[in-house]
Amino acid sequence: MSRTVLISGGNRGIGLAVARSFADAGDKVAVTYRTGAPPPGLFGVACDVTEEESVKRAVADVEAQYGPVEVLVANAGITRDGLLPMMSEKDFRDVIDTNVLGAFRLAKHATGGMLRKRWGRLVFMSSVMGTLGSPGQTNYAASKSALVGLARSLAWELGARKITSNVVTPGLIETDMIEHITDGRRAELIGNTPLRRTGTADEVAAVVRFLASDAASFVTGAVVPVSGGIGMGH
Template identity: 90%
Template sequence: MSRTVLISGGNRGIGLAVARAFAADGDKVAVTHRGGGAPDGLFGVECDVTDEESVKRAVAEVEAQFGAVEVLVANAGITRDGLLPMMSEEDFGAVLDTNVMGAFRLAKHATGGMLRKRWGRLVFMSSVMGTLGSPGQTNYAASKSGLTGLARSLAWELGARKITSNVVTPGLIETDMIEHVTDARRAELIGNTPLRRTGTAAEVAEVVRFLASDAASFVTGAVVPVSGGIGMGH
């Protein structure tokens, strides 16, 4: 059956690949954006995940268009890199506000319909850097690590209503998010990846689609790496 799927930051990169995968399955897909609109074939809602009222309005708009959200993919995220001595509290806080608080706000307002239906899927997009850490990314790594605690707590809170909550941790994926990575750093990361290559957004999307499916009905509180093996065992 066609489900209502909401993907934050689903207008580009990994989020767009996830949106396309769900749409190909016949789901009713909505993506959030910051004013740039949605790609053709997808329903777009303007949303600032750092503003609770904006999130609340966006969820209400999706529900009015498609019905209650049944699958939420909290994908929106930012980076503001810098070494610790030069990193401002503003840059540290902004990344946590978007990456962690944004995911919290979306889950808070999107799970109402799931609770009424007694069924739902939450997928939080983290990163292997949340466990490995990365120089110049104390804020980003802290935010991505925080998503695990959020998702696992929600797994406990919502599990009795048949709502699962899981985390996907991509490695080095070819999107515009890694355009700033230097050649030396890219070579280092690939050298630490057993498959010796970068991944694609489509490969991440396939794992998200699985976690949102009935095939993953007994999977919750999991942290699933899509990383080519970098950081295995964490």
């Protein structure tokens, strides 16, 4: 059965791989993007997740095109790396506003149709750095750990309506988000990964697809690592 799927930040990297995966399965896929252009073959809506009115308009555009959102993948995120003594409050605030409040705004406005239908899937894209921590990423790690509390609270709030809420925590994935990592840090992270390699966006997308499927109907409040084993147990 074709479902309406909304993926924020779906024009590149993990978000695009997730979008393509759902589209290949026959779902009606919409992606948000803030800069650039929507991916060819996918319905795109311009959206700044730091502005509530922009999020409301984007969700309304998706509903007008495909009907109420049934699966939301909150993937949009940014980094503003820097060591704490040199990090500005703006850099910290901007990351929280995009990564946490952006996910909150999307969930708030996309769940209306799920509540009416009494069915839905929420998937929040976090990171293993949310539990491991990372030097120079206090803002990013804080934002990604906050998504766990958000998702698990929503699991309680929405579970009675058959809406699940889960978190995916990727490790080192080959996307443009890790292009700035030094060779030394990259080697260190891979050395701490039992599978001794980086992951692919398609490997993350496969787990997101599972969490959005009927096969995962009894999975909610879960934090699922797609990390090659780095940070296991955290």
